[in-house]
Amino acid sequence: MSEAMKPSPVKLIIGAIFPGEGILIEAKVGLEKKFGPLDFQSPLTPFNHTEYYEKEMGPDLKRQFLSFQRLISPRKLAEIKLYTNRLEKRLSRVRNSPSRTINLDPGYISAAKLVLATCKDYAHRIYLGKGVFAEVTLHFQQGTFRPRPWTFPDYRSKGYIQSFNAVREIYLRQLR
Structure with a gap:
């Protein structure tokens, strides 16, 4: 019989999609205030x-991934997703925009996987609570992160995977 055990802390990451660096700087202030x-x-x-976000935020969007020094409990992921949703709305209001001005997607990296939070349900996603779901987007195998059948095309890219591997190395050093 297996016994329930406490999970190891994980490395919080947030992927940001945005039209200009000004909004990213504002978002980082809110994120660092909350997560360190x-x-x-x-x-x-x-x-x-994809052109999915262009209707809301316009063309020529940029992407950046952030990770935070402080490790988190994986059970905090739903709460973190709700916070990033509130921050997106607050930043839109500050700019008097009727639509989103930045997209913030939280997740975490562990030794074995990259997990993303979302408010959209699909067959491969697990309900966390409070309207939030999670999916294993990438798994770590043979020295690198590898995609799952449902992994978004951008998360399959060499550049993204290099970044996630680098964050995983930081995480593993923190666990030592």
Whole structure:
């Protein structure tokens, strides 16, 4: 018989999609106030894998991934997703925008996987509570993160996977 055990702490990551660096700077202030200092920022890259966000935020979107020094409990993921949703709305109000001005997608990295939070349900997602679901987007195997059948195209890209591998290394050093 297996016994329930407490999970190891995990590394909080947040993926941001945004039209300009000004809104990203504002978002980072709110995120660091809530979750503490950053310890990794991926290079800014064009977000051109889908046009899904262009209706809300316009063309020429950028993407950046952030990770935070302080480790979290994986059970906090739903609460963190709700916070990032509130922060998105607050930043839109500050800019008097009727639509989103930034998209913030929280998740976490453990030694074995990258998990993302979402408010959209699909067959491969698990309900966490409070209207939030989670999915294993990437799994770590043979020295690198690898996609699942449902992994979004951008998360399959070499650049993103390099960033996630780098964050995983930071995380593993923290656990030592």
